[in-house]
Amino acid sequence: MISDDVVQIYKRDGVVVVPEVLDEDTLGRVRTVLAGLVAAAADVTEHTEVYDLEPGHTSENPRVRRIKSPHKVHPIFDEIVRSPAVISILMRLIGPGLRLHNSKLNMKSAQYGSPVEWHQDWAFYPHTNDDLLAIGVLLDDCDLENGPLLVTPGTHFGEVWNHHDDGCFAGLIDPDLIQDEIKRAVPCSGKAGSMSFHHVRALHGSATNTSNKPRNLLLYEIASSDAWPLLGVKDFAEFDSRLLAGPSVITPRLADVPVRMPLPPAKRPGSIYENQSSAKKSYFTRAA
Numbered sequence: 122m123i124s125d126d127v128v129q130i131y132k133r134d135g136v137v138v139v140p141e142v143l144d145e146d147t148l149g150r151v152r153t154v155l156a157g158l159v160a161a162a163a164d165v166t167e168h169t170e171v172y173d174l175e176p177g178h179t180s181e182n183p184r185v186r187r188i189k190s191p192h193k194v195h196p197i198f199d200e201i202v203r204s205p206a207v208i209s210i211l212m213r214l215i216g217p218g219l220r221l222h223n224s225k226l227n228m229k230s231a232q233y234g235s236p237v238e239w240h241q242d243w244a245f246y247p248h249t250n251d252d253l254l255a256i257g258v259l260l261d262d263c264d265l266e267n268g269p270l271l272v273t274p275g276t277h278f279g280e281v282w283n284h285h286d287d288g289c290f291a292g293l294i295d296p297d298l299i300q301d302e303i304k305r306a307v308p309c310s311g312k313a314g315s316m317s318f319h320h321v322r323a324l325h326g327s328a329t330n331t332s333n334k335p336r337n338l339l340l341y342e343i344a345s346s347d348a349w350p351l352l353g354v355k356d357f358a359e360f361d362s363r364l365l366a367g368p369s370v371i372t373p374r375l376a377d378v379p380v381r382m383p384l385p386p387a388k389r390p391g392s393i394y395e396n397q398s399s400a401k402k403s404y405f406t407r408a409a
Contacts, residue, residue, distance in 0.1 A: 122210045131214055135277030135320035136309065142206055143258065143314035147197075151260060154195050155226070155337065159185050173392045175235060186235050187392055188226035191339065198224060201258065202341045207316075208366055211343055214318060215252050218346030218367030220360075222246060222253065225392075227338045229268045234330035236268070236405035238293035238397045239303065241276075242342065243322045244284040245292065245383055245393070246352070250376035251277075252345035253321035260337040262313050268330035269308040270317060270338065276302060277320035281379045290383040292396030296404035299324065303404070328405045349373035351380065 123139055131137040143151075162172050162183040171194055175184035191198040201207065202221055211219050223246075228234065242255055263269045282294040296303065302324050309317035319325060321342075330336050347370045354360045361369050387396040397403070 122206055123213055128213050131318060134274035135323040136272040136274060136317065138309050138311050138315055138317045139210060141312055141314040142316045143201070147201065148260065148314050150197055154197055158188055158194070159183055168391060173394060175230070175233065177233070184230065185228055186394060187228065189392065190224055191226045192221065192224045198339065203365055207256070210318070212366065214254060215343065215345050218370060219365040220344045220346045221363040221365055222342035222344045224341045227340060229330035229336040231330060231333050231335050233408040234268055234336060235394060236329045236407060237327045237393060238403055238405060239296060239299060239324060239326040240284060240293050241281060241322050241324055243281055244381060246350055247380045247382065248344060248348040248350050249373040250345065250348045251321055251378045252348055254318050254343055255321065256341040256343060257309060257317040257319070258339035259311055259313050259315045260339055261335050263310045263336050265308055265310065266332040267334040267336040268328045269310045269336070270325060270327050271306040271308055272319050272323050272325040273302045273306045276324040277322040281322065281381050283381065284383070286400040289385045290387045290396065291400040292387060292393050293400055295402055297402070326405065329408050331408065346370045347372065347374040351382065
């Protein structure tokens with residue numbers, strides 16, 4: 122699926138976009154499932170194990186900003202991450218042993234879709250080594266207008282910034298500390314079905330969607346199978362059930378990588394949106 126040049130771009134920049142990996146049939150099926158999930162959100166009034174709701178959500182006008190762990194919610198999301206096309210790309214970028222860490226579907230609905238403040242995924246789930254990345258599956262055409270994922274090339278080689286506020290984990294970086302990095306960020310845009318791949322330590326964020334176009338982004342967090350979470354493995358059988366390629370591994374590979382633990386836990390537990398809402402500073406403007 123990808124050339125040696127694309128692999129080298131990923132290694133150099135920590136981010137790359139591969140055009141139109143998903144076909145139209147699969148995109149259509151995902152959109153149908155997603156529409157059903159949003160409609161069903163009319164029956165909930167607060168965040169659940171499936172839904173993270175936008176401010177202003179009502180039963181008459183359901184507003185969902187995230188579907189949590191969609192690979193557990195509907196089989197099509199598990200099917201996509203285990204597809205030969207996706208696995209072949211991951212093997213080029215990470216290696217032959219692969220594990221799904223988690224998944225989520227961030228929905229930036231037209232005119233109000235919430236921003237995600239600048240952060241590094243590594244701050245949320247440090248591992249014994251940093252051979253991890255996130256896949257961003259574009260479910261809609263995405264450009265600068267509808268809040269694309271913004272990633273700063275080369276930051277996967279740098280420091281792990283402080284993601285704490287007032288002594289507790291907050292899931293975001295003080296924007297005053299990263300002004301130069303923000304200026305260098307590039308959008309992960311493309312046609313629906315394209316996929317971005319960004320390193321777990323790459324700095325990224327995304328603005329409010331103020332356009333009239335939706336921007337739904339299906340995200341998968343992928344780890345090398347010999348990368349083990351430093352916060353521990355509670356259920357080994359479940360842990361191994363998320364293997365995508367390669368055998369079970371009980372010898373974690375230890376690498377000399379910088380780590381900050383996401384502890385003490387966030388004052389507002391839950392999704393990244395909740396974590397970040399407790400911070401005193403933010404970068405992106407929110408919809409009224």
